[in-house]
Amino acid sequence: MNAPVKIETTLKDWETDQEVRWCPGCGDYAILKAVQRTLPQLGADPANTVFISGIGCSSRFPYYVESYGFHTIHGRAPAFATGAKLANPDLDIWLVTGDGDGLSIGGNHLMHVLRRNVNMQIMLFNNEIYGLTKGQASPTSREGTKSPSTPIGSYDHPARPAAFALGAGARFVGRGFDVSKNLPDVLKAAHAHQGAAFIEIFQNCIVYNKDVFNDFAAPKGAEDQQLWLENGQPMLFAGGAKGIALNHDTLSLEVVDVTDGDWEAAKVIVHDVTNRSIAHMLVEMPFGPFPMALGVLYDDPRPTFEAAAMAEKAAASEGKEANLAKLLGKGQTWTVSGTAQDPV
Numbered sequence: 001m002n003a004p005v006k007i008e009t010t011l012k013d014w015e016t017d018q019e020v021r022w023c024p025g026c027g028d029y030a031i032l033k034a035v036q037r038t039l040p041q042l043g044a045d046p047a048n049t050v051f052i053s054g055i056g057c058s059s060r061f062p063y064y065v066e067s068y069g070f071h072t073i074h075g076r077a078p079a080f081a082t083g084a085k086l087a088n089p090d091l092d093i094w095l096v097t098g099d100g101d102g103l104s105i106g107g108n109h110l111m112h113v114l115r116r117n118v119n120m121q122i123m124l125f126n127n128e129i130y131g132l133t134k135g136q137a138s139p140t141s142r143e144g145t146k147s148p149s150t151p152i153g154s155y156d157h158p159a160r161p162a163a164f165a166l167g168a169g170a171r172f173v174g175r176g177f178d179v180s181k182n183l184p185d186v187l188k189a190a191h192a193h194q195g196a197a198f199i200e201i202f203q204n205c206i207v208y209n210k211d212v213f214n215d216f217a218a219p220k221g222a223e224d225q226q227l228w229l230e231n232g233q234p235m236l237f238a239g240g241a242k243g244i245a246l247n248h249d250t251l252s253l254e255v256v257d258v259t260d261g262d263w264e265a266a267k268v269i270v271h272d273v274t275n276r277s278i279a280h281m282l283v284e285m286p287f288g289p290f291p292m293a294l295g296v297l298y299d300d301p302r303p304t305f306e307a308a309a310m311a312e313k314a315a316a317s318e319g320k321e322a323n324l325a326k327l328l329g330k331g332q333t334w335t336v337s338g339t340a341q342d343p344v
Contacts, residue, residue, distance in 0.1 A: 014067070103161060233271055
C-alpha cells in the first residue's frame, strides 16, 4: 500500500453545509469538533477519507464531515468498511458506531473487523442507552437502569466495550470522553496505529441518560477520578497523590497512596501499551474503588487483513496472463448457434 500523502487543511475544510441535527447539549457535538480539529493535524485528505456508520444518533456523523461518507444499515458498518478497505486499501477509513448499533445487532460484525485487524479507526460512542429509539436500555446500560424497556430497572449485566474489543483480538484499544481536551490525542494515536484501532468514547445523552458519566467525565471537578495513561509513564491520578500498583500475591491491581511524589516507593506501575495482560486488568477495573482508565490502554500492531489479502492476490496472479477470453474458453465449452424458434 502507498503511504497517504499529507495535505494542509483547516477546521473549515472538514465542516459541511448540513444542519447538525442532534439534541442541544448532546455529547456528539463535542466529539464531532474533536474529530474535525484532529483531521488537519493528521494531514488527512478529504478526497481520501471515508466515514462509515450504521444506525443511531452517532451514525449521523458522515453527514457532518466534508469527506466521503456512507450511512449504512443497523450494525453492518464494519462489513461495509471492510469491503471498502479491500477495494481500495489506500483509503483512510473511520467507522462510527454506538453502544446499541455496535454491541447489539452489530456485535458479530464488530468482533470480526477487530479480529481480522482491518486498518481503520473505530469510534464507539457509548452513552449507555438507546437514544434514537427513545431511551430503551442498551447492551451497556447499568444494572438498575430504568427505561421504557426496563421500567422497574434493568437486571441485565452490561457489556464492557473495551473488554469486548480486547477479547475479540483488537491490537489497539483506547478510551476517552466527549468533552475531554485529551480526546484528540487518543484519536491521533489510533490513526497512527496500523490495524483496527478501537476507541470507546463516553458520550453524554442529554435527554435519556443525562450526566451518567459525571462522576469521572464532568467538564470540571472529576479530574481526580481519571487515570490518563501514557506509555512509559507511571499510572498516577488525583494530582499524583495516588497510583495503580500490581499486587503480586493476588495478581490484581490496587490503588496505593503516593507520598512526596515517590511513586517508585509506592510500587506504581509504569504503563506499557504492549502489555495485554495489564490492559485487560485496566478495562475491568470497577469504577468507584478505582479511577476510570483513559487514553491508550493497548497498542501492539500486527500485519493487517488487507495487506494479507493484497499479498495473496499478488501471489495468485504472478506469472499469469490477464486474458478473459482465454479463461472463458478453458476446459469444456459448447458453441450455441441459431435461435429459440430455430435451434441448430
